[in-house]
Amino acid sequence: MFIAEVSSNHHQDLERCLQFVDCAAQVGCSSAKFQLFKIDELFTADVLATRPGHRERRKWELPVSFLKPLADRSHELGIQFSATPFYLKAVEELEPYVDFYKVASYELLWSDLLAECARTGKPVILSTGMATMNEIAVAVEVLRGNGCKDLTLLHCTSSYPTPPAECNLAAIQTMRDTFGCQVGWSDHTVNPGVISRAIHRWGATAVEFHLDLDGKGAEYAAGHCWLPEQIKAVIRDTKDAFIADGSGVKEPAAIELVERDWRADPSDGLRPTVKIRGLV
Numbered sequence: 001m002f003i004a005e006v007s008s009n010h011h012q013d014l015e016r017c018l019q020f021v022d023c024a025a026q027v028g029c030s031s032a033k034f035q036l037f038k039i040d041e042l043f044t045a046d047v048l049a050t051r052p053g054h055r056e057r058r059k060w061e062l063p064v065s066f067l068k069p070l071a072d073r074s075h076e077l078g079i080q081f082s083a084t085p086f087y088l089k090a091v092e093e094l095e096p097y098v099d100f101y102k103v104a105s106y107e108l109l110w111s112d113l114l115a116e117c118a119r120t121g122k123p124v125i126l127s128t129g130m131a132t133m134n135e136i137a138v139a140v141e142v143l144r145g146n147g148c149k150d151l152t153l154l155h156c157t158s159s160y161p162t163p164p165a166e167c168n169l170a171a172i173q174t175m176r177d178t179f180g181c182q183v184g185w186s187d188h189t190v191n192p193g194v195i196s197r198a199i200h201r202w203g204a205t206a207v208e209f210h211l212d213l214d215g216k217g218a219e220y221a222a223g224h225c226w227l228p229e230q231i232k233a234v235i236r237d238t239k240d241a242f243i244a245d246g247s248g249v250k251e252p253a254a255i256e257l258v259e260r261d262w263r264a265d266p267s268d269g270l271r272p273t274v275k276i277r278g279l280v
Contacts, residue, residue, distance in 0.1 A: 009217025
């Protein structure tokens with residue numbers, strides 16, 4: 001399951017948002033995901049008073065009126081639609097439209113938000129960057145205690161971008177063994193090898209990544225966003241790798257049967273075999 005995180009790269013432009021949904025479907029994603037926040041309900045008043053850069057993030061807010069057209073476009077294209085709620089009422093605003101809720105690492109400690117998501121009965125995906133195992137355990141207990149029956153945890157490192165040496169992908173297995181649920185990887189590396197390792201060595205069942213269309217998104221310069229052609233290749237290679245597993249039975253593949261007669265004949269070590277000599 002590849003989840004395209006649009007984050008704050010949408011410019012508050014509905015047409016650009018729809019292009020993100022189209023792109024997510026075209027590159028092979030399972031879901032397009034946005035964020036629903038209000039700066040005044042995201043940071044404390046003193047932070048907003050003293051940090052103009054944080055106040056500027058009002059330009060990153062997704063209008064609630066965009067939710068229906070984005071959900072409709074996603075479903076028309078056969079992919080899921082999701083969003084991350086960053087204030088309590090956002091859970092209610094999203095409920096008619098999202099196929100699942102995604103809770104961000106920075107909100108992992110906010111039990112009220114977790115409970116609100118769980119009570120909807122929809123699946124929940126929770127990122128766990130910066131968290132200790134005890135903190136994750138509390139969050140999982142809150143979610144399950146409030147009715148969440150379909151839970152996926154995402155391991156990640158909340159640094160943008162993340163160096164591969166700081167990924168600690170082995171924690172995926174630790175979390176799976178401890179919490180008995182699906183565990184995936186939320187990528188901030190923009191490194192194909194890291195995603196491949198998360199999936200094929202550590203069994204990540206979902207991969208979330210930050211997507212930008214053209215290098216002009218608000219977050220692209222930070223260095224943790226993938227461009228369409230980059231991630232399209234990763235998704236294609238991932239699907240090819242799973243197809244390559246085969247049955248495990250060692251026998252000639254159908255596509256190599258024609259080559260069998262071109263092996264060295266045991267009588268003299270020359271190619272092709274005696275039975276087709278003179279026929280080719």
